[in-house]
Amino acid sequence: MSEHDYDELGLVAGLEIHQQLETATKLFCQCPTELREPEESTRRFTRYLHPTRSELGEIDQAALEESKVDREFEYLAYDTTCLVEEDEEPPHELDEEALETVLEIAQLMDMNAVDQAHVMRKLVVDGSNTSGFQRSTLIATGGQIETSDGAVGIEDLLLEEESAQRVAETDDGVRYSLDRLGIPLVEIGTSPDISSPEQALEAAERIGMLLRSTGKVKRGLGTIRQDVNVSIAEGARVEIKGVQSLDDIDDIVRNEVARQVELVAIRDELEEREASVGEAQDATEVFDGTESGVIGGALDSGGSVMAVPLYGFDGLVGREIAPDRRLGTEFSDHAKRHGAGGIFHTDELPAYGVTEAEVADLREAVGAGSEDAVAIVAADTGVAEASIDAVAERAGTALEGVPEETRGANDDGTTRYLRPLPGAARMYPETDVPPVEPDPSDVPEPELLTAKVERYQDEYDLGAGLAEQVAYGKRMPLFEDVVADGIDPTLAASTLESTLTELRRDDVPVENLTDSHIESVLRLVEDGELPNEGVTDLLEALADDPDQTAEEAAEAAGLGGVGEDEVREAVVDVVERNEAQVADEGMQAFSGLMGECMGALRGKADGDLVSQVLREEIQKRT
Known part of the structure; x- marks a missing residue:
């Protein structure tokens, strides 16, 4: 993949750094902040979560889409799990140790602490919080860090609670562990001042160094996560969540720019073709007696094949928009959100047991010509219908270019669709926790x-x-x-x-x-x-x-130190056993005999003392 001219494309990027703090207890309770093995859990309970309206009666679109996926959330509790973590008791007051640490971080970034900090609820219905929301508190604003390409502003610093740890997918939903839930977390958001992948990486490294300078942040895999916001002039703002490795940030930005460039090019091509998206249709009869294992398996289980004609899309659904990812992969991401295993489309068929004759019959059944594409989903009828509707909706946004959305980071530096961008309706006040008045004057500035x-x-x-x-x-x-x-x-x-x-x-x-x-x-x-x-x-x-x-x-282990007399006794024994070598080589025998002496003392004596005594004993005999 060739490097793009980021200035010409109008690249704008910003970072959100999430770092766990090293505190004795969690943010709103007295439970320990140590992670446990799932096998140590002592009991389990389940929840179903649904979005709530904001104070203005609005529902956040990201939470609404998340709630359309019917899932059961199972939680692993431990002998240390308390009622706050289970959302059976109101949260306690904000942890003072965590507050002091974030004030130290704020000083390192020349930020201004707020006069009064209010805890807010951030709506989250993916199961990662038992309450259905994450508690977050704005602590400071208006700082900056320096990079070789200029200053990057720091817009806000928040203190919030860590989410529960996803353990496994289950038949009915997702299993979470409550050991991580509630660990104090600092979130640092930069201004959109970043204009290249290299600057994004440098800014993240600088923030990471400042965080570690406090000596009060957790270390190790999973303790820090980076989110990256990326857009180009003709694209849209995309939030990429969960970049685990700091070294991946420049590749994430680079690949997202390339993806948006390709999506813009596809939009332009679709516009020239006067493309459109047709209505979803049942294409089950086309595949009666099919030899395709995936489709046949769905039909044998009483499922259906749903199809959507994509007029003018021929050759574009299979077009690569990022390494090993195509426009069809984007469609598949949306289908998977509703329970489908994925999609098939005519840019890749015949294949997977689907014959050329079946492709021709499919095109005829939905009224698609040679310049058109067709996407299909084979699954339980309800899943297939919801999934093909999601594919059609995503195909519709391809006509417009780059959709604003939240995406997840993959290990290979690419991303996948997660949900729409959240809006202001997801935040509302937490009435169970009193506000605090941060006082940075009592907090010493850490040494870099x-x-x-x-x-x-x-x-x-x-x-x-x-x-x-x-x-x-x-x-x-x-x-x-x-x-x-x-x-x-x-x-x-x-x-x-x-x-x-x-x-x-x-x-x-x-x-x-x-x-x-x-x-x-x-x-x-x-x-x-x-x-x-x-x-x-x-x-x-x-x-x-x-x-x-x-x-x-x-x-x-017999590792206690020995005195000079015992050392000399052991050294003399070694020297006398090697008397001929000492007489012949003199001090040149030192190196070989030193190892033998240390072995005889089995690590009980200091090497400097052994060396001194050995030299003395050799000198006596030469």
Whole structure:
């Protein structure tokens, strides 16, 4: 795919960054913010959700379309799940720790805190919230960040509750886990100042760095999500939800621009052809006795084949608009929303067991000529009818160009249709939570990670690479805590970034290690009760059995430090066993004997001490 001239196309893009905060409890209750395995759930319950009208009597179109899909939502509850999470009790007051963190973030972006923050309800009926809405609070406005292509404005910063985690699709709907529901989440929305895919990526990286600078955000897969708003001059605003990897943002923007360019070109071609969309029709009789497995299976189950003629669409339904995605894929996305497995269309037929004769009969049955296309859906009758209507509606918007809509990000950098863009009718006040008055004057401004890297080099004499690893690493707050408590900075840094990485590569379950485990190990070294060489073995022992203390694990593994007398005794034994080599090679025998000495001491002694004693003993004999 060739690169487009984004200035000429009039590319306008903006970001919405959603980042989970590292707090002790959830935003509106006292439940923990730790994720659980679905197998740990203790009970389940189900809900059906429906849209409600706003204070002005309006219904949000996105919520209305979502409600047309009849689904049951099943929720996994745990021993920590409370009535707030089940929507059986009003929410508690806004979490103060979360509020303080978002005020720190606001300072880093030169934003102005609001005088009074009111919690709002944002209508969501996809099952991701048991209440049918997400609680969201505007905290600050009017900031900016810098990029190499100019400043990008930050329009708003909101504090909201995380949604429930989708676990699986079920026969009746969707299964969610309640462990994630209610985790504090910061949402940062930029102005539409981004004019290239590269600037979009740079802006996201800058915001990510600022968030991590607080040391108070969760890290790991799924803790941060990026939404991207993209449009070109002849296209329309499209909101792309759920970009999991920051590295995908530029590709997402690039592919969306290409998709809109192709949709505009298709619109122009359809206009030249004076194209139109016909009425949906029942084409079941055309496929009587068909050898197509998909269609035959639907008919054998008592289903139907519904068809819609697309006049003037021949060759365009199969036209590629993004990598491995065609206009027909867009039609299929809409059909799938209503339960269909997908669609067939004449640009790809005969195929999939559908014969050339059946294609000809299909065209004749719906009154389609050689310049026309036909799309069909084979499914249960109700599903087929709803799905073909959705296909016809989407084909109609192809005549107009690019529809405004919300799309989901795919792993390959492409997107799929989700729902219409939400409107103002989805927001209304939350009457169960009192407003708060944010006071940023009591909140210190965090040190930027870029500044931390420089300070770690200057103050702690860390190398540039190690300083950057620590500053940007997941356990940066732990590093700062232990160094402030007197732990050697080089020991702390190498343990957190090198030793833990090596253990992870050796398939040691380092995720079992808590900050307390690591701090206790470092303290044993600092107090002279554990040699540096014993750190790796002790951490591995704690990872394998995290219920024991560092002292217990060290004693069980025989990793306690030994004194100089025991070291000398072991070294003398090694030297005497290799007396001939020492006499022949002198100090050149040091390297080989050093490894043997360390092995004899089994990591119980500090390497510097062993080296010193070994040199002394060799010198005595040469």
